[in-house]
Amino acid sequence: MLQQQPLTGNGPSNGRGLGLSSHPGMHPLNSVHPSSHHRSDGDTGHEGAENGHESRRDIGDILQQIMTITDQSLDEAQAKKHALNCHRMKPALFSVLCEIKEKTGLSMRNAQEEESQDPQLVRLDNMLLAEGVAGPEKGGGAAAAVSAATSSGGMSPDSSLEHSDYKSKLSQIRNIYHTEMEKYDQACSEFTTHVMNLLREQSRTRPVSPREIERMVAIIHRKFSSIQTQLKQSTCEAVMILRSRFLDARRKRRNFSKQATEVLNEYFYSHLANPYPSEEAKEELAKQCSITVSQVCNWFGNKRIRYKKNIGKFQEEANIYAMKTAIVATQSEDSPHTPNSTGSGGFSLTGPDLFLGVPPMNGEQPVYMGAQVWNFTELYWITTMSFSLWQTNGNWQGQNTPPSATSPGNDHSGESD
DNA sequence: TTCAATGATTTACT
DNA sequence: AGTAAATCATTGAA
Numbered sequence: 001m002l003q004q005q006p007l008t009g010n011g012p013s014n015g016r017g018l019g020l021s022s023h024p025g026m027h028p029l030n031s032v033h034p035s036s037h038h039r040s041d042g043d044t045g046h047e048g049a050e051n052g053h054e055s056r057r058d059i060g061d062i063l064q065q066i067m068t069i070t071d072q073s074l075d076e077a078q079a080k081k082h083a084l085n086c087h088r089m090k091p092a093l094f095s096v097l098c099e100i101k102e103k104t105g106l107s108m109r110n111a112q113e114e115e116s117q118d119p120q121l122v123r124l125d126n127m128l129l130a131e132g133v134a135g136p137e138k139g140g141g142a143a144a145a146v147s148a149a150t151s152s153g154g155m156s157p158d159s160s161l162e163h164s165d166y167k168s169k170l171s172q173i174r175n176i177y178h179t180e181m182e183k184y185d186q187a188c189s190e191f192t193t194h195v196m197n198l199l200r201e202q203s204r205t206r207p208v209s210p211r212e213i214e215r216m217v218a219i220i221h222r223k224f225s226s227i228q229t230q231l232k233q234s235t236c237e238a239v240m241i242l243r244s245r246f247l248d249a250r251r252k253r254r255n256f257s258k259q260a261t262e263v264l265n266e267y268f269y270s271h272l273a274n275p276y277p278s279e280e281a282k283e284e285l286a287k288q289c290s291i292t293v294s295q296v297c298n299w300f301g302n303k304r305i306r307y308k309k310n311i312g313k314f315q316e317e318a319n320i321y322a323m324k325t326a327i328v329a330t331q332s333e334d335s336p337h338t339p340n341s342t343g344s345g346g347f348s349l350t351g352p353d354l355f356l357g358v359p360p361m362n363g364e365q366p367v368y369m370g371a372q373v374w375n376f377t378e379l380y381w382i383t384t385m386s387f388s389l390w391q392t393n394g395n396w397q398g399q400n401t402p403p404s405a406t407s408p409g410n411d412h413s414g415e416s417d
Numbered sequence: 418t419t420c421a422a423t424g425a426t427t428t429a430c431t
Numbered sequence: 432a433g434t435a436a437a438t439c440a441t442t443g444a445a
Binding site: 254 | 434435440441
Binding site: 431 | 443
């Protein structure tokens with residue numbers, strides 16, 4: 001009797017299996033042994049002991065051919081495949097493979113890998129949608145982003161040039177994103193079709209359940225969607241960079257218009273005793289200057305600190321605005337209690353500050369030239385009164401009160417707003 | 418190219 | 432939350 005010979009011819013084997021254990025993904029087919037409990041199978045059960053070896057050799061041949069089929073040329077392989085399909089042992093082998101597969105639970109191995117929605121992906125999707133990159137073409141994303149930045153004090157509204165530049169860059173990103181997305185989708189579906197065809201083809205020689213095909217498709221989709229996630233991530237980064245470059249107000253600072261500076265300075269110098277505009281005044285100023293409230297806040301913050309730091313430097317400016325205010329004041333001489341319009345009109349002052357310039361410092365005489373002629377008494381009153389405001393006005397100019405001055409010290413603080 | 422001016426941001430304080 | 436003070440980053444004139 002022949003002892004269990006190597007069935008594959010591919011090197012040593014223990015003879016009990018089919019020598020396939022070295023092949024990835026395959027399992028030793030111990031149960032194929034004719035004496036095993038699987039002999040109840042209709043195709044193999046009736047075979048006698050005398051042709052048992054022959055059957056095994058047949059099966060070994062088939063498996064060997066399957067193993068080597070990919071090494072052959074296309075024509076050769078096609079011919080082999082046809083031969084295999086017609087092989088008399090093929091149905092038996094096929095059913096055994098089915099049985100083994102059922103047992104090993106191969107098809108169920110990754111069943112629990114059902115991915116839940118990745119929060120990172122959700123975030124990316126949401127961002128791309130919000131930026132107007134993903135989703136329907138509307139141009140709203142860019143506009144929304146820009147308007148958001150503008151309303152938060154980021155940009156002056158007259159920077160429409162930057163806006164259009166931003167929009168065009170964004171739409172460029174959008175186009176690239178969609179093109180790449182489409183490309184990946186197409187590649188994914190092509191690859192899926194290809195793999196499904198392959199599996200269908202393979203199902204003629206090995207058991208391929210619909211579930212397995214499904215799983216394979218899912219794996220392919222997962223792979224492609226991970227690539228798409230990378231694309232989304234890159235797109236988000238690009239949008240972020242674009243935003244920071246275009247919407248960072250500090251980078252794209254624009255000086256305020258002459259008229260806006262004028263309005264702000266008029267308010268500042270006419271409220272020099274207490275240059276802290278109320279919320280309403282800020283809004284009014286913002287409206288007049290076509291800037292945001294926070295820009296008004298910035299301006300006053302800067303102005304206060306810079307004025308305080310170098311009063312001398314701002315003296316000339318103060319004089320100019322004081323003169324303006326004075327002119328307006330004399331024009332409305334008939335009605336001294338009318339709210340000061342400071343020439344620009346619009347915001348309502350609850351009472352103009354009396355200070356028309358800067359206090360006398362280091363012997364400098366605050367004499368204002370121009371259309372209006374001031375007599376000595378008037379000048380004295382103005383400077384004295386205004387300086388008393390300086391001295392007594394709490395926080396404002398706290399440490400930096402002007403040097404050397406004696407004044408009546410009347411507390412007029414906070415009277416202006 | 419330099420540099421003062423200026424709008425915005427950051428940090429600390431109240 | 433509003434402000435002072437320091438600082439950054441850009442603008443625009445010389």
